[in-house]
Amino acid sequence: MDLIVRPTPELNGEIGALSSKNYTTRYLLVAALAEGTSTVYYPAHSEDSDAMRRCIQDLGAVLEEDEEKIVIxxxxxxxxxxxxxxxxxAGAVLRFLMAIASLCPDVTFVNSYPDSLGKRPHSDLIVALEGMGVQIEHQDGKLPIRIMGGKPQGGKISVSGEVSSQYLSALLFLAPLLEEDSEITVLGDLKSKVVIGQTLEVLxxxxxxxxxxxDYSRFRVPGRQAYQAKNYTVQGDYPGSxxxxxxxxxxxxxVKVHRLMEKSKQGERAIVDVLQMMDVPLKHQDGTVHVTGNGRLRPVEFDGDAATDAVLAMVAAAVFADGTSRFYNVENLRYKECDRITDxxxxxxxxxAKVEEGRSEIIVHGRPGGLEGGATINAHFDHRVIMALTVxxxxxxxxxxIKDAHHVAKSYPQFFDHLQALGASVEWVK
Structure with a gap:
């Protein structure tokens, strides 16, 4: 479905942040990898987290869910x-489960989104798993991918961190279950290190x-470990917020957004710092971010590597800043649901908008008077692009x-409902 976004000079109200997609998918996975019963409170409901629900059930987990929790x-x-x-x-779900599926004798991951996930590379994880004795058939590193495993081997493991930290996370979920102790070495410059912190926190x-x-370049993982059945509570989601x-x-x-922890390990918490750097009137205390915006923003320079999933929203704000902003060290944006720089x-x-790109940077020449608009936008089936263009x-x-705006459901199904509740003029076109 398509969506019309109309000029909206004012927003007012309060909402609760949706639950974190990243933490939900990780909690669901570690609960499935435990023997016994775990409970995840306030899990996210999105296409990504639903994909993890569906796949861990296919792999043998039993799930019971009500409005507050999911018992696994x-x-x-x-x-x-x-x-x-x-x-x-769901790219992260695919990569995490490629590692876990190596414990199965023969699994094929199908390609149901050839124009999005079907175009994304997974070669670095494939190379690492093949080094562990897993046989893999693939299409130049892309879906469909057939994994013929059963008995992956621990020991010395290497994985590139140049494209995505998700490959490393996948191996960190798998390695504790192997017979051998493992030493994982990260090759190259690891992207999104802060997300590895989230993985380690959940583990x-x-x-x-x-x-x-x-520096997260080496990891020693004892083998023959067992995941413990636990209770988990999912925190509010900074990337969507x-x-x-x-x-x-x-x-x-x-505007007030609740359930956003001040000391969260989510790298996208940096959206608060960046908006403050842009002189946006803002307070963050007791888990609530309170913005009293006036539409006037200063330009900013920001290293986006630690806050990948908030960069597009930061850029959207910078479009209206009084001056030139620069977001650098963001090449990994090119390897998402679409090329989040060029597209x-x-x-x-x-x-x-007046914008420029480099291989790993975005330059924004702000237009504080606003943009002309009046255009039809191709969001490239990308939830982050949809949200940022709506801003x-x-x-x-x-x-x-905005064409195909329903793909916002990949991470934030309630996004437009929340914006409407705050007074935004957005309307579905059937």
Missing amino acids: TGFGGRPRDVKELNVGN EQAGIQIDASS AAILAAAAVTKSD YLNELKKAG VGLRCKEPLL
Whole structure:
């Protein structure tokens, strides 16, 4: 479905942040890898987390869910022998489960999104798993991918961190279950290190012992460990909330977003710091971010590697800053649901934004008076692009039509409901 975003000068109200997608998928996985019953409170509901629910059930976990929680009886280190898994368009779920599926004799991950996830590379993880004795058939590193495992070997393991930290996370979930002790070495410059911190945090909560070097270049993982059945509570999601906060920043606003922990390990918590650097009137205390925006923003320079999933929202805010902003060290944005540098900037230009790209940077020449708008936008089936372009649409003189905006459900199904509750003029086009 398509969506019309109309000029909206003011936003007012309060919402609760949705639950974190990243933490939900990790908690679901470690619960499935435990023997016994775990409970996950306030799990996220999105296409990604639903893909993890579906796939761990296919692998043998038993799930019971109500409005507050999900109770999971895990399969431990012995997933069911399945022939096929479908993760939809969820790249992190695919990569985590490629590692776990190596414990199965023969599993094929199908390609149900050829124009999105089907285009994304997974070669670095494939190379690492092949080095552990797993046979893999693939299409130049892309889906469909057939994994013929059963008995992956621990020991000396190497994986590149140049494209994504998800490959390393996948191996960290798998290695404790192997017979051998493992030493994982990261090759190259590890992207999104802060997300590895989240993975290690969840693994520790699940009773797994891992010794990590301070720079996350080496990990010692004892083998023959067992995941423990535990209770987990999912915190609020900063990546999705980044777009809500950016929307409040570029309008005249009085907006509160609850359930955002001040000391969260989510790298995207940096959206709060960046908006403060841009002189947005903002307070963050007792788990609530309160924005009283006036639409006036200063330009900013920011290293986006630690806050990958908030960069597009930051850029959307910078579009209206009084000066030139630069977001650097963001090349990994090119390897997401779409090329989030080239594709996103091309759509911003359609709306009238003045933006430039480098291989690993985005430069934004702010237009504090607003954009012309009046364009039809191709969001490239990417939830982050959809949310960020919606923020821009609020400050356009003429409406934006965003194609296929329903793909926002990949991470934030309630996004447009929440914006409407705050007063945004957004409308579905059937």
